[in-house]
Amino acid sequence: METAALIVVLVILLALFFDFTNGFHDTANAMATPIATGALKPKTAVLLAALLNLVGAFLSTEVAKTISGGMIREDEINHSLMPSLIFAGLIGAITWNMLTWLLGLPSSSSHALFGGLIGAxxxxxxxxxxDFGIVISKVILPAFIAPLTAGIIAFSATKIAYAVTRRYDNKPDGRSGFRWGQIFTSSLVALAHGTNDAQKTMGVITLALITVGWQSAAHHEPQLWVIIACAFTIALGTYLGGWRIIRTLGKGLTDVKPAQGFSAESSTAATILASSAFGFALSTTQVASGSVIGSGLGRRGSTVRWRTAGRIGIGWLLTLPAAGAVGALAALLVVWLGNLGVIIGAVFALVIILGLFLYSKRDEVTHANAMSDVAESGRAIDLPDSPPPTRRQERAAQAKAKAKAKAEARSAKKEDER
Structure with missing residues (x-):
């Protein structure tokens, strides 16, 4: 029993570390676009996101129930083995999170967690x-439907925003008044992120507590201390900021203008809040990416680089199986070696985390340089620096060109006569 208790404590600590990585991995979902457009200063943006993630974590527990009492059938599993399997699944999730953070890829922390748990x-x-019924209905289907829905909403909202403000076409910053609206919409995304992502860690910890009898199996509601611990941990991770992914979403997917940012954030927040209410454990990263691409397409003159967009999509598809494979390998150690396998897995996880972190120092991205260039991995939309000319502007330019040509012809004729 003492060994089981130690493993559960280790699971709780590892789950909270995953929650921390989730925070800095997903800060970009809310704050990449307002930072890119100048609506908020980088440090102010991540502090605001951290506070609202903290608040959002207390607003709902539906997603936590999906994980603690839906996806994994704990009644089919030996309770003494379950904490070790959760531990193995968390290793898979954290490994994938750290790798994609290093590469600046907007992958899904949520699907990394699901993949790790399923593989283990x-x-x-x-x-x-x-329970594959739950996996398909509340994980797989939302993974395809939510980004598409968010993209369509963002596309429509951007079209409307530019249509009703057409007289501001010549403004170089693309309707700077929308910057104020972005402060509200990005805050709403951060709040929505707290209602969805923090709960996934709550669900994992609750599942571990149930399997060792520290919580009744009849009640999958997270305990208050679990909610508080997860809320503060994800808020801390958010405050430290995942600047690599902020760079990708803020400047890589599209050259974001204020009207686009406002539209994308509104779409992201609406999609996440609706999904949280129904207990759908979707990926906020995928929703945010879909919204940014949709808003880019909604702006006149945009061109999609489908090859690069496809690479990002492949990254999404790889998250579940890749994290699942690492989780499965860690579970093999547990099955073969028992408690010794847990220790080896813990050492393995520590080496991976430290190794990736130290490697990241070779090309460090901070609030000072996150927007200085574009991450190659996120180049999905190519937009001109300014909106394309209107018909009136084109006719005026043509008339000016003709007048210039006539003047040059007269000059040339006079020179010949001389």
């Missing part, structure tokens, strides 16, 4: 340990 459970128990 399949190795430790088998197919019977997974």
């Amino acid at each position: 459970t399949l190795v430790g128990v088998g197919v019977s340990g997974i």
Whole structure:
């Protein structure tokens, strides 16, 4: 029993570290576009996001229930083995989170967690340990539907925003008044992120507590201390800021203008809040990316680089199986070596985390240089620096060119006569 208790404590600590990585990995979802447009200063933006993530974590627990009492069938699993499998799944999730953070890729922390847990459970128990109905209805389908929905909403909102403010076409900053609106919409995204992502860690910890009898299996509601711990941990991770991914979403997917940022954030917040209410454990990163691309397409003159957009999509598709593979390998150690496998897995996780972190120092991205260039991995939309000319502007330019040509012809004729 003492060994099981130690493993549960280790699971809780690892889960909170995953929550921390989730925070700095997903800061970009709310704050990349207002930082890119100048609506908020970088440090102010991440502080605001941290505070609202903290508040959002207390608003709902529906997603936590999906994880603690839906996806994994704890009644099919030996309770003494379950904490070790959760531990193995968390190793898979954290490894993928750290790798994609290093590369600046806007991947899904949520799907990394699901993949790690599923991979570990399949190795430790088998197919019977997974409720695939829940996985398909509340994880897989939202992964495809939510980004598409958010993109369509953002596309429509951007079209409307530019249509109703057409007289400001000549402003170089693309309707600077929308910057004030971005402060509100980005705050709403940060709040929505707290209602969805912090709960996933709450669900994992609650599941571990249930399997060792520290919480009743009849109640999958997270305990108050779990909610508080997860809320503060994700807020801390958010405050430290994932500047690499902020760079990708803020300047890589599209050259964001204030009207686009406002539209994208409104779409992201609406999609996430609606999904949280229904207990859908979707990826806020995928929703935010879909919204940014949709807003870019909604602006006249945009061109999609489908090859690069496809690479980002492949990264999304790889998240579940990649994290699942690492989780499965860690679970093999647990199954073969028991508690020794847990220790080896813990050392393995520590080496991976420190190794990736130290490697990141070779090309460090901070609030000072996050927007200085564009991450190659996120170049999905190519937009001109200014809106294309109107028909009136084109006719005026043509008339000016003709007049210039006539004047040059007269000059040339006079020179010939001389």
